[in-house]
Amino acid sequence: MTTPSETQSAHRVSDDRLLSALLDGMDAALFAVDSGGRITHWNRQAERLLGWTAEQAVGRKGLGGWAVRDADATDVNDRLLGVLRRTANPSGRQVQEFPLLRRDGGRLLVRAQVSAVRAPDGRSTGAYCAFSEVHAQLDLERNLSLSEALLADSPWAVLVVDPDLRTVAANGRVAQALDITPVDMLGEPLAEFFGAGMEELESALEHTLAGQAPDGPVELWLTQAEDPCREDQFGIPPVPAAAGDRRCLLGGFLRLGSPLAPQAPPLGVAWIFQDVTHSRRAGQGAARRAFRDGQLSRASRAAAECEDPREAAMLHLHYALAGFAEHALLDVAVPGPAAARAPGLVRTAESPAAFAPPVGTAGVAVRYRPGHPALQAFERGVPVRTTGGTGRSDWAAEHRWPPEAEHALCVVLRSRARSLGVLTFLRGHGRRPFDRADAAYGEDVALRLAAAVDLGGAAGAC
Structure with missing residues (x-):
């Protein structure tokens, strides 16, 4: 039959083994001293850092002469035991830095957290010191500081x-x-x-x-x-x-x-x-403007060599489409019964690219319905942008445009204070709608086309 004293002894042994396992499993090096400065605990991380085994360390009084140089022993000992008698530090905890000696004679600067160990009645019975190499600790603190800063x-x-x-x-x-x-x-x-x-x-x-x-x-x-x-x-x-x-x-x-x-x-x-959206868009815009200016310059030089105004207009259309639209339509105004208020628009030229080859419609009057974007641009004298092919399958057909068209830009041709016709650019599936910068470029193209049409005299001369 087990007596109560034997049961308490067994529990004590179990507690001692548990404490030893916890200390040896810690990631930090640790040793403990009693109130007189004698080493009572020494874990495996302390052995790994300093080389002194627990059998060599436990029981020694103080660190001087073996884990600390004799010249530093008094100072280190005072700082270790200082947490036991300082009333200015209610928590009984301090962070210290001091040099230790390895078993091979090398010195190691450590950063240590020294804390008092108190009995149930509040009396200090010793202290423990958890420490690590100061450079490793600084690396950890820098990493934490970097994370917080980021x-x-x-x-x-x-x-x-x-x-x-x-x-x-x-x-x-x-x-x-x-x-x-x-x-x-x-x-x-x-x-x-x-x-x-x-x-x-x-x-x-x-x-x-x-x-x-x-x-x-x-x-x-x-x-x-x-x-x-x-x-x-x-x-x-x-x-x-x-x-x-x-x-x-x-x-x-x-x-x-x-x-x-x-x-x-x-x-x-x-x-x-x-x-970096702003800078990237600014760069793209500058590159786009440079390319379009180059296209306008090349088109003007090529058109200058053309004797036929219609050929010059077609060259302008071909050069303008590159990277801008898939299709372009040139409709020239011919006065109708109501003269200026109801002009007839005659298809003069068109420049297909990605769309299927259209039926030849040059010279044929285009019957746009009232309110058509091309008629609005002609009447108002300003560019008209429209989109709608994505949501309506019959949108392009209603406007008498190729079925693949989803976005349109209509620009009036102006020369010598007269409206000579309408230039229409069309974009297909997967392209973005025309914006203000596109409308400005369309007006530049329309100015050159208007000069070619005006040079021809009328739609019949083209």
Whole structure:
């Protein structure tokens, strides 16, 4: 039969083994001293860093002469035991830096956290010292500081996702770039916030998780997905983005792994980027303008060698279509019964490109219905932009345009204070609608065409 004293002794042995296992399993080096400065505990991390085994360390009084130089022993001992008698520090905890000696004689500067050990009655019975090499500690603190800086006041947007591509952290720059509060993004899949371009983003994230991150910065054009339920910090729904409004995000991808295991699965990916939409669009606009100016210059030089005004007009149409539209129609005005108010438009030239070859319609009067964009441009003297082929299959047919047309730009031909006709540019499937810059370019082309038509004298001369 087991007596109570034997049971208590067995529990004590079990507790001692548990304490020993906990100390040896710690990632930090640790030793403990009693109130007299005698070593009572020495774990395996301390043995790994300094080379002294627990059998060699436990029981020694103080660290001087073996783990600390004799010249430093008094100072180190006072700092270790200082937590026992300092009343100015109610927590009984201090962070210290001091040099220790390895068993091979080398010196090691450590950063240590020294804490008092108290009995149930509050009396100090000793102290323990958890320490690590100061350079390793500084590296850890720098890493933590870097993480906090990136997620706080970094000039770059930082978005962290887990292996399931769900957002786990986002800084303020992300909110500015995407018009989404970080709170709304946390825990949500990225696919909830992006439309076009999401496949490229997912591919980059998945390759990074697999250890094949892109070598250099990646430029992604993304369209933000519409969410009618989203609200800002004041509870106000955001202004819907314009159709086709894309953002160019330039950045890199970093695979995040645990430093505690050499072959641990990835913790996620950090996407660090900047919104460079404005500069990229400005660059694209400059390149587009330079190309179009070059086309106008080449067309003018080629047309100058033409004797036939109609041939010169066709050259202008061919040069204008490159990169601008798929089809162009030139309709010249011929006075009708009501003269200036109801002119007849005669198809003079057309320049097909991607569309199917049209039926020859040169010289045939075009019967546009009232309110047609070409008639509006002629009557008002300003460019008219229209779109609608995407939603209506009969839209192009109603306007007497090729069936593939989805976007149109109609520009009036003006020369010597007269309206001579209408120039129509058409874009097909997959192209964006005409914008103001396109209308300005269309007017430049129309000025050159108007000069060619006016030079011919009339539609019959062309």
